[in-house]
Amino acid sequence: MPIERIYHDFHVHVGESIGGYRLRDDFADLNLLRRPEIASLGVALGSIGAFVTQEAGTPLKDKYLRMKRVANRDFSGKVFWHLSPLYSEVEDIIALLDKDVDLKLYTCYREAGLYSSYEQIERWMQALAEHKTRILIHCEDEATVQEYSQRHPFHHPHDHFLRRPEIAELRAVERVVDLAIKYSHPVHIVHVSTPQAAILIQEAKKAFGGISCETAPHYLLYNDDMLRGVDAHRRICTPPFRAERSRGMLVELLQDGVFDILASDHCAFNDKDKDRFKDNPQKVPCGIAGIGELFASMHKNLVESGKISPDMLDRLTRINPARLMNLELQDEI
Numbered sequence: 001m002p003i004e005r006i007y008h009d010f011h012v013h014v015g016e017s018i019g020g021y022r023l024r025d026d027f028a029d030l031n032l033l034r035r036p037e038i039a040s041l042g043v044a045l046g047s048i049g050a051f052v053t054q055e056a057g058t059p060l061k062d063k064y065l066r067m068k069r070v071a072n073r074d075f076s077g078k079v080f081w082h083l084s085p086l087y088s089e090v091e092d093i094i095a096l097l098d099k100d101v102d103l104k105l106y107t108c109y110r111e112a113g114l115y116s117s118y119e120q121i122e123r124w125m126q127a128l129a130e131h132k133t134r135i136l137i138h139c140e141d142e143a144t145v146q147e148y149s150q151r152h153p154f155h156h157p158h159d160h161f162l163r164r165p166e167i168a169e170l171r172a173v174e175r176v177v178d179l180a181i182k183y184s185h186p187v188h189i190v191h192v193s194t195p196q197a198a199i200l201i202q203e204a205k206k207a208f209g210g211i212s213c214e215t216a217p218h219y220l221l222y223n224d225d226m227l228r229g230v231d232a233h234r235r236i237c238t239p240p241f242r243a244e245r246s247r248g249m250l251v252e253l254l255q256d257g258v259f260d261i262l263a264s265d266h267c268a269f270n271d272k273d274k275d276r277f278k279d280n281p282q283k284v285p286c287g288i289a290g291i292g293e294l295f296a297s298m299h300k301n302l303v304e305s306g307k308i309s310p311d312m313l314d315r316l317t318r319i320n321p322a323r324l325m326n327l328e329l330q331d332e333i
């Protein structure tokens, strides 16, 4: 089948290690999704947004340049880079900024070393005031996650749902959009999984147009039942799947145009790594696969059922992501 259309995936984890685990996929693995003979529905992957997470003891620049070399060599599409500076000076980061780069910060994962406080996020905004570099933010309030985690020990994969409640996302989004408005600093909230946070973002956009957000197909298609049953530990991802009522409301909010883009948050680990701590779910690496399904699953479940139009899916998976990644039309293929 010839490629008739393409989609872009703004949120993809490949080609690095996270929390000591090597991700399952490298840049080369994504080329399959660009091949017309296997591209389902005549739609193939165009460009991706990939992450570079700083590791202790290594300058972010070194890892970034290394990953960029690999991507240029192994992947035929374009890559936009989301850099997570965990131990960097502002000047080091400013030297790396160009039109293919933004930043990614986390309001949680203190133990894994990814955490930034709201004060640190504020300082980044102040330091980048001239550049106005967009900051992607994983919004789950660390203190809230700690509080609920203490109340719900991690015995079973479904406890993940109780340990990272919706209120954690809402609290972090509240703080982050306030900062974005205060400093007129562009932020993009990744993988919004709760209706309340989505509504808050919709309101905040009225005060400052530099706020954007995404949700991922798995929050629109599945609920917390995914964390029950055989091999539920393999489906542990963060934020967790939500209650059915929230899932349904999230679809309605998507229909209302609250989300700028759909992105997979593809973060696949090998089954061996997912299974290693099967009986100790707290140690299971968080993340699930999704890039190959981004367009097809949304088409099948939302377009074919009449919930959204083909044009809307095109906006959510191609036009708006291309804008966020500063792609020129000739870059798209």
Ligand SMILES: [Zn+2]
Pocket (backbone or CB within 6 Å): 011, 013, 265, 267
């Ligand atoms: Zn992610």
